[in-house]
Amino acid sequence: MRYACFVIVTCIIFSLVCCKIFETRCKLVRELVKVGIPQHLFLGQWVCLIEKVSNRDTKAFVVTPSGKKFYGLYQIPSRWCREGKKGGDCNIACESLLDDDIRDDTACAVNIFHEEGFKYWTQWTNRCKNDNHITTEIYKCPDLMSRRSNPESPLQSENLRVKRKLSRVGMERSRASSYYGLQ
Missing domain, CATH: 1.10.530.10 (Lysozyme)
Structure with missing residues (x-):
């Protein structure tokens, strides 16, 4: 019984040490x-x-x-x-x-x-x-x-919001231009 416990503990320790x-x-x-x-x-x-x-x-x-x-x-x-x-x-x-x-x-x-x-x-x-x-x-x-x-995060999220807004505006202009046949 002691030998079996020793083997199990050794295997567990080996598996923890050998790989992450x-x-x-x-x-x-x-x-x-x-x-x-x-x-x-x-x-x-x-x-x-x-x-x-x-x-x-x-x-x-x-x-x-x-x-x-x-x-x-x-x-x-x-x-x-x-x-x-x-x-x-x-x-x-x-x-x-x-x-x-x-x-x-x-x-x-x-x-x-x-x-x-x-x-x-x-x-x-x-x-x-x-x-x-x-x-x-x-x-x-x-x-x-x-x-x-963190303090930088609001700046990053604000930049992301501006990029999204500009992207939406550009898409709306593109749709309007194609709808009205404008170049």
Whole structure:
């Protein structure tokens, strides 16, 4: 009985030490913002993607029956990295996508996003594309709420309001011009 308890405790400690699983969305959001994902870059969509493809586990590694390999938090395919040394489209070693430092993983994922968009990840298309629930939830995280209520925030929201108003005015003018046949 003691041996069984020892084995269970050892396994739990090993799993906590060897890999980083973000237990909550807020912890994941905090880390994403810390490593540099801009909040305006679809933060909720990134969180949804990470949850659906890797369950927030930095050590996630999948080999499909066809032999394709996917690495880390974002399940980045081997096209973007090279095993054993730097390479691929992100110029990164695939093994570095499996460690707890998510800066390089995030940089590569953002690179993929800029080239291909979220549609590159089929899990995002199938499970996140039209779902804004996670986006709504993450903005309840204390870190994001405090950032939204800081002194700079009213200025940002005022800028956003002005941009929206100018956009609406431009759309109304465009509709009126086309309706009346004006150039």
